[in-house]
Amino acid sequence: MYVIGKSRANKSKRTVLKGAILIVLAVIAMSCEKRESSEILVDEAIYQDYLVSYDLSAKKTSAAASLRDKKGVRLELNRTGERILFNKKEPNQAKSLSSSLLGAFAAAITDYEYVWKVGQLIDGEFTYVKNKSRSFRNTISLKEIxxxxxxxxxxxxxxxxxxxxxxxxxxxxxxxxxxxxxxxxxxxxxxxxxxxxxxxxxxxxxxxxxxxxxxxxxxxxxxxxxxxxTGIAQSDGKQNNGRRIVExxxxxxxxxx
CATH class of the missing domain: 2.60.40 (Immunoglobulin-like)
Incomplete structure (x- = not known):
């Protein structure tokens, strides 16, 4: 039976640990990456990524959204006419999100571009206005979880x-x-x-x-x-080009x- 030496085993452990750290750093870098929407083609299909978090203890709702290019990079909407709304309201700044909604707050600062907060438990409708002639509406409800x-x-x-x-x-x-x-x-x-x-x-x-x-x-x-x-009702491009998460x-x- 072949026995791995102690120094070799330790080296192997260090290699695995180093690899794990690199993977974590890569994920963090990817989640932080973003670009302006004006940098992509006007007709490129946009991936819609939505989250609604219900704080049942505080009776509050938090919502978060990201629009992504075909590579999954978050987009900062800067073209004239582009908008993202939650229940017909513009997003808040990330720093204004209630700290009591810990799950949504963590998501908002790592993987979501736009956030909202509401002082009650409420069903939500996201409206993504891509241009004057194209818009998409998708909902998330507390009843779905x-x-x-x-x-x-x-x-x-x-x-x-x-x-x-x-x-x-x-x-x-x-x-x-x-x-x-x-x-x-x-x-x-x-x-x-x-x-x-x-x-x-x-x-x-x-x-x-x-x-x-x-x-x-x-x-x-x-x-x-x-x-x-399961899926999104109104998708840009191919069917179910997006995701909805509720918590x-x-x-x-x-x-x-």
Missing amino acids: ETIQIPVDFKEVKLDGSTVLKWEGASVGKKENVSISFVQKDNVNGGGTGTVSLEGAKELRLNGLLIKGLKKGKTTVILTRRKEL VVVSKEIYVK
């Missing part, structure tokens, strides 16, 4: 990694995932994000890197159910022990 809740008796997370959160609501469905994260005051390095996408799953184990860095005391746990909906977010203050 199952709700989710943190149980009343879920009051603490243990640093020994033994805590299991069994949420209230449906199990993970097709094209869905459920994720959890923590926000702890004066502790920016506290906790990570855990996600389960296995269809039928109904719980999350709170251990490992997910809770690493948390300190004993109060923390806010944020639970998000995200779903990619519901709940949060609760608990204790770390």
Whole structure:
């Protein structure tokens, strides 16, 4: 039997780690890349990318949108007559998005160009006006996703990694995932994000890197159910040239022990 030497094994690990870091950096660079719409051909088909996030705890809605070229690069609309609207309203600045809508905020600053916030739970219609003669309307509704809740008796997370959160609501469905994260005051390095996408799953184990860095005391746990909906109704170019994502977010203050 051939045994890999210790130095060779360590070198292999470093190579894998370096590769993983490069992949992450490439994804970040791609999500940050954008160009002006005037740089592409007038008749190029535009990919419509929409997200609506419902904060069930705060009773607020956040929306985000990106229009993309054929390579997936985000477009800043700068041609005369071009517009993107949510419920007939112009977008807000990204910095004005409510920090309580953590899922949508993270998406808005990494992968979406335009954002909106609404102080109530409301169904949304995106309107992309490409030019004077062509516009596209697509909707996202709270009814298109199952709700989710943190149980009343879920009051603490243990640093020994033994805590299991069994949420209230449906199990993970097709094209869905459920994720959890923590926000702890004066502790920016506290906790990570855990996600389960296995269809039928109904719980999350709170251990490992997910809770690493948390300190004993109060923390806010944020639970998000995200779903990619089927196609878009009005598409530019080929059928379903776009995507619609909807998510519901709940949060609760608990204790770390």
